[in-house]
Amino acid sequence: MLTWTRRLFLTGVILSLLVTNLLTLTSVAFNAALSGVISTAAGVQTVADVMSQRLTGKDKVIKQQKSAAVKRTAAVRKFGTRLSVRTKRVATRSVAAIPAEAIPYLGIAALIGGTAYELYEACQSIKDLDELYGELGLDEAASEGAIAAACNPQLPNPTAVWESVKGNTDTWLESAAEQG
Incomplete structure (x- = not known):
């Protein structure tokens, strides 16, 4: 009977370890809960805690x-x-x-x-x-x-502009008189 109890206990431990490993890898919620329990109970900072802090910093x-x-x-x-x-x-x-x-x-x-x-x-x-x-x-x-x-x-000097216009007009009038 003691042998059966021990085998049953070891089988239960192995199955529970397999299930927790599988859930840790596939379920974010289970992983976070398990990490929280381990960090609280053992006082150890887990990988999930570090990643959570990094994500919080990145979120900011x-x-x-x-x-x-x-x-x-x-x-x-x-x-x-x-x-x-x-x-x-x-x-x-x-x-x-x-x-x-x-x-x-x-x-x-x-x-x-x-x-x-x-x-x-x-x-x-x-x-x-x-x-x-x-x-x-x-x-x-x-x-x-x-x-x-x-x-x-900067506006140009009005006198200089007027002299330029007059000079161009005189030149135009002279060329028009020569052609006509």
Whole structure:
């Protein structure tokens, strides 16, 4: 009887070890529960504990990356929306200004006003681009030359421009008189 009891006990131990091995390899929940029992009872850090801590750390990094991606997407959308609205507005006003620019003398004022408006909108676009760079965390900034050209354009000397126009007109009149 003692032999049977011992055989039955050893068979039960071997079967339970086989079952726990199989469950440990195939069931995440059983593996976690068994690791928790072993680490609590023996005070040993198990592989499952280490992996859980690593995954928790990776989860934090992944959440931070997703948050940064959402912010970048929002910044790009905001810039794109502003740029498309501004471009439509400038194009509409440019087309609408064509008849006014055809009027003698007043057309010059309309042309200057339209150009000033387009420069203002170009300056706003560059400022929005600079803001986008900042929101994306890029070290680059909008080109100082581009900002200066759009936001603070250097106007030519009007006297020099007028002398150039007069010189070209005189040359054109002389060539027209020679041909005619």
